[in-house]
Amino acid sequence: MVTKTEETQLNRLESQVDNGGGGAWEYLCLVRKLKVRRSDKVLKHGLSILNDSKKRSSLGPEEWTLYEQVAIAAMDCHSLDVAKDCVNVLQKKFPESKRVGRLEAMLLEAKGSWGQAEKAYSSLLEDNPFDQVVHKRRVALAKAQGNLSGAIEWLNKYLETFMADHDAWRELAEIYVSLQMYKQAAFCYEELILSQPTVPLYHLSYADVLYTLGGLENLMTAKKYYSSTIELTGGKNTRALFGICLCTSAIAQLSKGRNKEDKDSPDLQSLATAALEKEYKQRASGKLSVLTSAFKSLKVSS
């Protein structure tokens, strides 16, 4: 996961390199550090370094890291010839390497040779059952073949051992949401909130899932988690503010005629609508009238 500051920095560097202002190596290192997926740019700028013998030798031992990074980016862009070339270079340099073996297996996966890739990954895992990257490639393999239940099975097994892998929990939650298995997705977000209670994204996603599940209890819990998201983000999260409005409206509909159990409901909701109106007035005034009409439809007003 990347913060807004990190993303802005990365984008600035990216357009600098794109426009010929240099800094390609810095950009490639930042992409590696932040673990973002910008394969077409990595391929383009990485190759420009690798194909220039002077630039390449000035990298020293980092040259091999770049070959690996470009190989993977090439596979992601389906430039399999480029990927094969990079892997060959690494094979020559590190003939017995398991790390290179992993890249060879990934090449099989990129080619769509599912059976061979599966065999290669399994054999790598026999030698090293704690290779997290290979475990996750196996999940990706299942996903690529459209075998989502297989992907879920592998991912759950993986998480039994590596339960601190937050990205894996998020991936699992996303797969569950795509299959409309909301209860299971909720469980994933609960795990994430337990281990990292101050990350607002987890609170927000959890609230979204609860709202989607529906029912009075879930809606009221969703409202609490939209509130905690707002708290954790200093009131700046548009999605959470909208979430409060949606919950208020849905809860009101479900509890028609019954006593309102939520005593702070009117205050919270009017704060949310006021905050949204202020934001839109300042930064998206063209949409303000649409926003106000939307509030009317939801029957929430500040």
Add this chain to the structure above:
Amino acid sequence: MGGVGGELRYEISQNAYIKLVLHSLKHKTSSVNGVLLGRSSDDVVQIIDSVPLFHNHLGLLPPLEISLIMIEEHFAAQGLGIVGYFHANERSDDLELGNVAKNIGDHIYRYFTQAAILLLDNKRLEALPKGKDRLPVLQLYTRDASKNWKLAGSDGGCRLITKEPAANAVLLDYISSKKWEDVVDFDDHLDDITKDWLNPELFK
């Protein structure tokens, strides 16, 4: 009568069509969706505009509900309503209409019984530069009498066409100039409300 049956045709404007395809090209590694805006007349449903919606967590309700309310409010002023739904699957060879798409389609159908679901056909999109395909690279689904979403087959008629016959040529042009980078969807708007999901500058 219109409604269900083989007579109803759909005509999508070039801009509405291109916007949706470009959106899916911007987010190649995820599924994306969008809504179709338009009106019906006689035996034709005119899809006049489209709004790209999401590229993350398509199965979650809150962002969808907010987007539909705001989009409806905006287009009602122009006499246009939500007439359908667009979906592009995550995997390029996946031509199955999934449950998330069907559920959203069902919801739209409740308010507009001639609603269509359009599903991106990646194979035909990839083949565009080589052939002279003048039909939109989309599959058309409509609700049949047993409430199922049925694929409109190539049974003689072209039920979905682009209003402008050269739409695919224009699309290819935009693709080669990487125009998809400029497409804004509702997800982008929720992350930064200064981004406009109407994409007013996209085709200028």
